[in-house]
Amino acid sequence: MQLPDYKNRLKAVIFIVLCFFATSCGAPKVPHALSTLLERGSVKVGTLYGAATYYNGAEGPQGFEYELLAGFADYLGVTLDLYPFYSYEAMLEQLEEGNLDIVATGDAVTQALQDRFAYGPAYQTVSQYLVFKAGASRPNNIENLSFPVVAVAGSSQAHLLHTISSDSDVLVTTTEDSDSEELLQQVAEGDIAYTVADSNRLALQRRRYPNLAVASTLNETMPMAWALNRVQDDSIKAAMVEYFGTVHQSGWFTVLEEKYFGHIRQFDYVDSRAFNKAAERTLKPYKPWFQQYAGDLDWRLLAAMSYQESHWKPEAVSRTGVRGLMMLTMDTANDWDVEDRTDPEQSIRGGARYFASLLSRIPARIKEPDRTWMAMAAYNIGMGHLEDARILTERQGGNPDLWVDVKQRLPQLRQKKYYRTTRYGYARGDEALQYVDNIRRYYDSLVWLDEQQRI
Incomplete structure (x- = not known):
């Protein structure tokens, strides 16, 4: 996802910063920190590896923090030099010594850190939770823990x-051998009793x-905010303020947040546990057909859709009469040469081809991943109702090409004051919204289980 061209606005903010640092008795002084960065042609950033920050995925560098940082570098017209660290303290020392311009850890800002570093604008807030393994004895008070x-x-x-421990007798152990995500895994597997995690990382690991x-x-x-060297001037901070203001105003930040966190805020323990078990026990006989008929699609996405549709039950039948692993209607089955909707291979083949056809009908100007999410919604409620939701989005001042805007209007398709103005009328749009969010969660889980060679 690319940021719009903000170079003219960047020139304006640099001019403002220059004026801000001008002395009252002489020529303006060019702000050292920002001018040094621009002359160098790169921004040096320290970060940590993690699903919420930065990692090398199948399609290259990924992560919420990474995309924000890449956007900031593009905004400044410089390259992004990213330096992953394995130690918070080693990374922060490099910032203090002037070897880094920014530290972006995807971590919260504490008072102790604010006393030590300067920070850009807060771009998210998180909660901090004491986490334990479900089924173990629930601790009533952090001060009375046995471990x-x-x-x-x-x-x-x-x-x-x-x-907390300075005011009470809390047993605390710190480590540099594991990251936050690994500590959550260790809690889940019973290797340690407790850890503390922020709401973003907990949602991802659940x-x-x-x-x-x-x-x-x-x-x-x-x-949550990016850290800066406390002794330098505020020129980089001023550029950050302008950058975050711009990406919020443009809607790009909301799109990015939706991409990484929009589908995982709601957690269902029973559903998540049942899915992981089914993926390891039920998926295997159908996996070759998902791979065979996926075409240009990711087979794991197709499998996630199938679980949402039928829980991988070939004989599944809905209240509306759709059948099979991919829950095809009789008309759709006829369109894609499916003679027996309860035959697993035929259902997967027909469902894959039908979804590919929906994807091809989404306007080409709509970029991924929004394009795929809209096609999923169309698989659930039909292309006509999706278009109705996009038209409602445009009427209400939203962007009909952004899923984050369209998803807000889908529930309106079952409200009379809205659906009576649409071409295709009433639809259970709220179910389509939940449908897409569920598939995204299932897909994320399948990708991870596949990487762990558990499916």
């Missing part, structure tokens, strides 16, 4: 626990380990 709470050394969780449970909330709202 220590383990946190990553230097993290916001470690700082928070240090503050897709993989649905037995992660929240014992208590240790902090409701903590800001």
Whole structure:
């Protein structure tokens, strides 16, 4: 996803920054930090590996923090030099010594860190939770734990626990041998009893380990922001303020947040656990057909759709008469040469071809992944109703080519004051919204299970 061209606005903000740093008795002084960065032609950023920050995926670098940082570099017209660290403290020391311009960890900002570093604008807030394994005894109070709470050394969780333990007898252990995601895995597998995690990381890991449970909330709202060297001028910070203001105003930040977190905010323990079990026990005989008929699609996406449709039950029948693994109507089955909708191979073949046809009918100007999500919605409620939702989106001032805007209008298709103005009338649009969110969660889980060679 590319940012719009903000170069003219960048020139304006640099001019404003120049004026801000001008002295009252002489020529303006060029802000050192920003001018050095621009002359170098790169922004040096320290970060951590993780699903919520930065990792190398099948299609190259990915992660919420990575895309934000790449956008900022593009905004400045420079390259992004990213330096992943394995230690918070080592990374922060490099920032203090001037070897990094920014530190972006996807972690919350504590008072101790604010006393030590300058920060750009807060772009998200997270909660901090005490996490334990579901089925174990739920702790009533963090002060009465029988086992220590383990946190990553230097993290916001470690700082928070240090503050709590200074006022009470809380057993705390810090480590540099595991990251936050690994600690959550260790809790899920029973290797450690407790850890503290922010709401973003917990949501991401619960897709993989649905037995992660929240014992208590240790902090409701903590800001997330990029750290800067405290002794330098505020020129880079001013550019950050302008950048975040621009991406919020343009809607790009909301699109990015939806991409990484929009489908995982709601957690269903029973459903997540049942899906992971089914993926390991039920999917195997159908996997070759998903792979064979996926074509240009990711077979795991097709399999996730099938689970949402039928829970991988070939004989499944809905209340509306659709049947089979891919829940095809009689008309759709006829259109795609499916003679027996309950035959697994025929159903997968027909469903894959039908979904590919829907994808090809989505306007070419709509980019991925929005294009795929809209095609999923059309698979559920039909292309006509999807177009009705896009028209409602445009009428109400939203962008009909962005899923984050269209998804807000889908529930309106079952409200009379809206559907009576549409071409195709009433539809259960709220179910289509849930349909897409579920498939996205199932798909994320299948990708992870596949990488772990568990399916």
